[in-house]
Amino acid sequence: MKSICFYFQVHQPYRxxxxxxxxxxxxxxYYDEQQNRFIMRRVADKCYLPMNRLLLDMINEYGSAFKVSFSISGTALDQFQAYAPDVLDSFRALADTGNVEFLAETYAHALPSLKSTEEFIEQVGVHRKKIEELFGKTPTTFRNTELIYSDEIGEMVAEMGFKLMLTEGAKHVLGWKSPNYMYANAINPKLKLLLKNFRLSDDIAFRFSEQSWGDWPLTTEKFVGWLNEIDPREEVVNLFMDYETFGEHQWPETGIFEFMRALPARVFSHSDFTFNTPSELGEKLQPVSAIHVPYPISWADEERDLTAWLGxxxxxxxxxKLYSIREKVKKCQDPEILRDWRYLQTSDHFYYMCTKWFSDGDVHKYFNPYGTPYEAFINYMNILSDFMIRLEQDTSSKD
Amino acid sequence: MFGWEFPPHISGGLGTACFGLTKGLMKHDVEVLFVVPKAYGDENQEAVRLINASDISIDFKDSKYEEYWRRITYMEIGSNLIPYVGPEEFKRMIEASEMEALSGEDAILSKNFEFSGKYGADLMDEVKRYALVASAVAATNDFDVIHAHDWLTYSAGIAAKSVSGKPLVVHMHATEFDRSGENVNQNVYDIERHGMEVADRVMAVSNLTRNIVIEKYGINPDKVFTVYNAVEPSDKPNLQYPRSVREKVVTFLGRVTFQKGPDYFVEAARKVLDKDSNVRFVMAGSGDMLNKIIKRIAELKMGERFHFAGFLKGDDVDRMFGLSDVFVMPSVSEPFGIVPLEAMRSNVPVVISKQSGVAEILVHALKVDFWDVDALADSIYGLLHYEGLSKMFKQYGKVEVDNLKWENAAIKVKEVYESVL
Incomplete structure (x- = not known):
């Protein structure tokens, strides 16, 4: 029996x-309250609510045969609480079925794994607590922001007690190897790794409605056919994607909801695949080998590197500058200071400053509220400057 | 008087200067008829009667216009020359060209012509049409002297002169060398030179500009006079703006282009911050060098101390000065430079480059070579830290600038007028 592993990323930054x-x-x-509320409501109505409803129906129909996993950033959860409690309720309903796994990540969908081990550990801890509070489950699988991974990051994650982590099946790392096996961290082999099958994932997430694509329109027959073409010895197909794929990136008119609705039945009737959560696979599968990732990889762009956020x-x-003030922030007792510092760490802010889109696709423009990376930088630095003043005033008054 | 812009619809110092000058002239009983390409209706007309060139319709059956037109087309002008091309201007350029479905000779010779009054891509069409309108204005109004501000209006001035036979004064607020460095646009240069040659008198805003006029345009020195700009005393009471930051603030305000030397300001900022991190720098303005500057700020790792305020106008300018402790104008080439006067008027000490016309008249200002980043940093640091110095500069600078009145400048202008009557 081979497995399909769905993991959906749910994230909204504080713009x-x-x-x-x-x-x-x-x-x-600092935050554009109106815009954040507006976007949250829009995505809730177009994606979160209808798709959660659909998944719940499917779980009710297929019972434990159909399972998925989510990673929901802390900034998204906070905005659910503020603007869309109905979405939170629908995730709770999914949690209650027992067929849905919630993964751990950094609270602010941030990049501390590249900068500060302490902050990395703390944010993961805060996020874990939040998931426990809201869903009554303790996450045991980790996924880092944008699936960023390296040997060292994996080692830190293992230190934190996680047994399993998700990352990208980057071609330049895998070489001839297939992403469809369980792998392990090169430094600490106790940490198992599930790698995204980017071809099949992106068939759904990116190419689904692309009419210039040779395989358009994508049907469950076609998709399950591809699954069956996979070498019989291979163990798992990891379909990792943004949850907003459903209804937001791929509009309802594309048929994306119908596709998902029909997928399990086709899988059950025409293949020997089952649906499993990451932690089930962590129990079930043994690593075939360690994988060496000396330089961080991510799931972004053709390069699968960090250049969308840093560089x-x-x-x-x-x-x-943001991380240079960590010591002071930690000393400070004001919860708003800590909250703002975390929100300012959200990776999206750095993504807006990326200059490589001058040549790259327009996917990025869609997500970018700023006209140019320069405007994004100015605005961010103005806010950071104010934040640093507040911090200075706060710590000086305490000393 | 022919001018391309008039407050509040201005893109730079030219409109402000024209307005100040007309007010000054009114105090000396000189009546001004001011012709702009496009009037919006909200211009301050206390000192002038504004004529909107867009409102003048021309009857081309009248054979004399044919004659004017021949004369104007004779000075054929190439395209692709815009006085201040920056991102904003470029945007306007696009908008302007989208607006004008008609262009070229047909449009110019139509009965009515809608001027944008901007510095758009069809600028040359507008310049020509404007000259045509000038002929009509000259033929139907009574006046003694024609005064044309900057090259855009020189063709109009010449046209008016040939129709009326009245003396022409052209006013050089900036030369093509100031605008373009050494990459001079030959067409603009030719218009400027032709205008000055035909003119009875040439006014330059500084000796710096006067020397350029004489040396680079070969104009007879005897007819070139320096008339310094001035600044209107503030009509608002000196408002106190609440200081939102504790640190001292050093400000650059102007177009972010090569001519204004923004890069020297940046390098000096880094040097000052190395000595004292309790300073903030602000660059207010936009232009084609802005992105390069932002990148440099990041490279020099001073993003939390160096801020960008964008293009400011009206009250925001006063507010910016209200928050500033030092104003810096490191221009590489500046015919005059009115902004430091505005800063001083708001009690802000200034550092200006020796390569600016205003340096010729200001006493209570620190003057450095634009390229001398060390001296620039040193001056900024001094004004920030030695209270005696900044106090003196604020006090005397304010008095000094309050005495630089347009009505005094207008006396000189009137004298120049009288010399040709």
Whole structure:
């Protein structure tokens, strides 16, 4: 029996408002409340609510034969609580079925794994607690922001007590190897790794509605046919994607909901695949080998590297400044300071400063509220400057 | 008087200067008829009667216009020359060209012509049409002297002169060398030179500009006069803006283009911050060098100390000065430079480059070579830290600038007028 492993990423950043130089020191409201609420409501209505409903129906129909997993960032959870409690309820209903696994990640969908081990551990801890509080489950599988992974990051994750982690099946790392097996961390073999099958994942997430694609339109017959073409010795097909694929990136008119609705029946009737959660696979499968990832990989872009978030002057300056104040933030007792510092760590802010889209696709433009990376940088730095003033004032008053 | 812009619809210092000058002239009983390509209706007309060139319709059956037109087309002008091309101007350029479905000779010779009054891609069409309108205005109004501001209006001035036979004064607020460095646009240069040659008098906004006029355009020095710009005393009471940041603030305000030397400001900022991190730098303005500057700020790792305020106008400018402790104008080439005067008027000490026209008249300002980043940093640091110095500069600078009145500048202008009557 081979497994299909669905993992859906649910994330919304706290988008920043237009914050001018004149606001520095005078106004500490950083978030575009209206925009955040608007987008949350829109995505809730287009994706979260209908898709959660669909998954619940499918679980009710197939029982334990159909399972999925979610990773929901802390910033998304906070915004559910603030703007869309109905979405939270629908996730709770899914949690209660017992067929849904919730993964651990960094609270703010952030990048501390590249900068500060302490902050990394803390944010994962806070996120874990939040999941326990909301869903009554303790996550045992880890997925890092944007599936970022390296040998060292894996080692840290193992240290935190996780037995399993998800990452990208990057071609330049795998070489001739197949992503459809269980692997292990190169430093600490106790940490097992599930690798995204990016071809089949992206067939659903990106190519589904692309009419210029040779295999358009994608049907469950076709998809299950591809699954059956996989070498019989292989063990698992990891379908990892943004949850917003359903209804938001791929509109309902594309037939994406119908596709998902019909998929399990086709899998059951025409293949020997089962649906499993990551932690079930962690119990069931043994690693075929260690995988060596000396430099961090991610699931983004053709390069599968970090250049969407870090690497140009703007990103590095903002990122370094943000983490340079960690000690002070930790000393500070004000929960709002800590909250803002975490929200400012969200990877999206650095993504907006990326300059490589000048040549790259328009997927990125879709997600970017700023006209240019320069505007994103200015706005972010203005806010960070104000934040640093607040921090300075707070710690000095305490000493 | 022919001018391309008039407050509040301005893109730079030219409109402000024209407005100040007309107010000054009014105090000396000189009546001004001001012709702009496009009037919006909300211009301040206390000192002038504004003529909107877009409203003038021309009857081309009248054979004299044919004659004017021949004269204007004679000075054929190439395209692709825009006085201040930056991202904003470029955007306007696009918008302007989208707006104008008609262009070229047909449009110019139509009965009515809608001017954008901007610096768009069809600028040359507008310049020509404007000159045509000038002929009509000159033929139907009574006046003694024609005064044309900057090259965009020189063709109009010449046209008016040939129709009326009245003396022409052209006013050089900036030369093509200031705008373009050494990559001079030959067409613009030719218009400027032709205008000055035909003119009875040439006014330059500084000796710096006067020397360029004489040396690079070969104009007879005897007819070139320096008339310094001035600044209107603030009509608002000196408002106190609440200081939102504790650190001292050093400000650059102007177009972010090569000519204004923003890069020297950045390098000096890094040097000052190395000595004292309790300073914030602000760059207010936009232009084609902005992205390069932002990148450099990140490279120099001072993103949390160096801020960008975008293009400011109106009250935001006053507010910016209200928050500033030092104003810096490191221009590589600046015919005059009115912004430091505005800063001083708001009690802000200034550091200006020796390569600016305004340096010729200001006493209470620190002056450095634009390229001398060390001296620039040193001046900024001094004004920030030695209270005696900044106090003196604020106090005397304010008095000094309050005495640089347009009505005084207008006396000189009136003298120049009288010399040709």
């Amino acid at each position: 920043l408002r237009t914050y001018r130089f004149f606001d520095i020191g005078a106004n500490h409201q 140009n002057e703007l990103q590095d300056e903002a990122f370094d």
